[in-house]
Amino acid sequence: MMINQLLLVFIVLVGAPIVGGLLFGIDRKITARMQGRYGPPIVQPFYDFFKLLGKQHIAVSKMQFVWIYGYLVFMIASLIFLVLKSDFLLLVFLLGFAAVSLVLGGFSTKSPYAHFGANRELMQIMAYEPILLLLAIGIYAQNGSFLISEIFKHDKPLLFTLWPLFLAVLYVLTIKMRKSPFDIATSHHGHQEVVKGVTTEYSGPYFALFHLAEWYEIILLLGIIALFWTNPLWVGILIALAAFIIELFIDNIAARLTVSWMVRLSWSVGLILGIANIAYIYFTKGVS
């Protein structure tokens, strides 16, 4: 049991960045095709990654490193929580620590662009954090437990009862994947970027760390979406991949919104979806 779990964690730690990197490669390919370009090869993110690793070590402050490592380590930690099917609420808090680390990394320089990005990243946290926490409460309302392992024990998929929260989580996915209309703190597309947002002051190997964390993050997010259909799990994974493809379409048809619109939308539409969902379960099922 213990050995199996350790093995699983090891496989995920090694495998997640490979799959995550490939997903980003697919992202770039599909986006390019939608824009009428040929696009880079699918393994381009790995070329970029290793090139960044080989670059000169330069930095603007020592404190940056503490936070970029915090971002990476806590992202990995929350992914491990998902893999070990641990407490979902705690997973959300750990993901929050990762995001806060990135913000503080931006703040710990005297760079106007990094500050822009950090302030916007903070507003992004404000926009999506309540939805993820409400999802945790929704899962509790449905299963009577915050444990992810309990989700796997139920035959009926969460999607049937928690579909409003599912819609809200898709919204979170757009924010977390840094896709338009919410690619506000930093974007993958050069043409709508305030320099490089929160990551402006990271370069070379330290910027590679940021990419690595992003690869883990995409796997974590798709994993959370897969939780909506765990029996059988492949349906959930297909749903997650479909969500990923939908995000690419949204990215290419939408323009960037302002920060205040993002927060306003999530605190109105997103929260109403979540609260209505939980209220419905509460009044039909009662306190379990």
Added chain:
Amino acid sequence: MADSMMAIAILLPVVAGFLILAVRNYFARGAVVILTALILIANSIYFTLKGPFTYTPGGFNWGLLITILDYGILIFYLYIGISLRNWLVLIFALTQIIPLAYFEFVMKAHIEVTPAFVIDNLSIVMTLVISIIGSLICIYAIRYMYDHEHHLHLEKSKQSRFLFWLVLFLGAMNGLVFANNLVWLYFFWEVTTLCCYQLISHDRTELAIKNAARALWMNATGGTAFILAIIYLYATQGGANALSMQTIIGGGLQGTLVLLPVALMCYTGCTKAAQMPFQSWLLGAMVAPTPVSALLHSSTMVKAGVYLVVRLAPAFAGTYLSIAIAMVGAFTFFGTSALAISQTTGKRVLAYSTIANLGLIIACAGINTPLSIAAAIMLIIFHAISKGLLFLCAGTIEHQIWSREIEDMEGLAVKAPLTTLITAVGILSMFLPPFGMLLGKWIALEAAYIVPLAAVFFVLASTLTIVFWTKWLGRLLQVLPKLGWPIERLSPSYAVPLWTLLIGIFVIGIGIGPIYQNFLLAATNNVISGNQIISLGLNNLVLTTPSFLQREILGVFPVWPLYLILIVALLLPFLMIGLKPTELRPVYMCGEQAGGGAPDTDEWFAEADTVTKCQLGGYYYQNIFGEKRVCPWANAIAILLLVIMIGGVIVL
């Protein structure tokens, strides 16, 4: 033995206080404070070892003494009201003194209650918090007040007077958490209000006196509710027996409207815990020297408010009142967290955050399951340590830069790396895993689903919490590309309390499993019995419910692995990276950097190549979360909730 323990806990601070008043020498006075602090700490640990007991003092008519002192305090309030021409103070002094006189002279009440003091595990938790953290703050105050007066260039030192009230506060708080006799509890309650007034008004500036008077009248409304509750209990429940806290929480009340006095006392708790709409008195208290704020926010005063509500929890369990209290607390948690975002002064952010966390604790008492009560008690402890530390940090920062504004703390990491490090840990410990406050919040959220609306407020508030702490911490950390920051020296009177509290955060946080199992579980059971709700693996906290005899697991919090992750995250950068001066680069400014290629410059070429200093500032979102925007409707809702809380008890 019990005699001397109780005497040390309650009377020693009084005696020491008068000794401090008499001693005029800085070092001798400091020695008295430190000695008192050490005795109080040792005594509180002895309480822990001895365990619960009951105690009634004999040999002297203590009841008469307390009655006389009661009138003394209230007449002093009258005097304040008249001399300041503050009608609110005067009115609420009269609303206390008239019912009290009616109670004692017209009703000719006998107020002997045995036992007079009940020391159970919850009281012991409280006395540990009061004696240890409160004492550390008193030690800090020795040097702080010296620097404070030095900075203000005062001719006549008032340090003795300040330390007198500070030390007296600890005695009153100890009495408050031990008292079983409601009349005595009321007396200690009033002593804390009096100490609070004296400490806030200490600097005698116009603003200080005004804010102190506000604190006084707001708390006096609470005192009025308390005395009305006492009279109601005495009149309807047949005499002095009903004036025992143990009777009230033991289900000993009979007849109609038994919830009314409980609701009134909860209202009293809410005033002292500065719940909305009473938050303004605690905000006003920020004008006082920082040790006062540290004391009020961490171990005394506001903790008395939440203590009373938590203590009363069994009396309203399963009733309408319970849900109403959960809503009052949860709404305060949400409202004040939003207000904290707009604050530009460090101490005011801390104040709003305190009120928010007290709201969370009160909401936990209202949710009233074994799980939420455990969360409430843990939050009291963790909050006391973290907030005590943060206020002491705020004071230390203030004495380094002589400002309380967050914008003035920009780049403090260079000027005072050590203070910044301690402050950063303090801030992180308020809202991030694996630290204790988040652990408490986590348990609270897991317990909150019973009152779903409260759970929604928890969710929103904990998100807002992330925003204001991160914003502030970000301002401290902003640095220019430069290596080698000289570490500042702190006076031992500052350093000892700071380091002790910092270590406390980690020791209590990492050891929370065993501490809960061996100690806090008993305290939780004093309030609500629900054994085995939090069970302990070697390193995990596991929450379970005993439903259908088969325990269901609600959630798991792996304490040690999380601290391990934190250590990894901190160690990696130090192991992997050694930054050389040649590797430093200036930040990106579109190539318009001035300063001739030196990395540590923040100047750039603006229009027509004028060299301009780059200035950055924080966002405070005044137009969304500003006090003017939020307070009117938030206070209205809070007043409505309080009216529903008390009115509902009468109507339903």
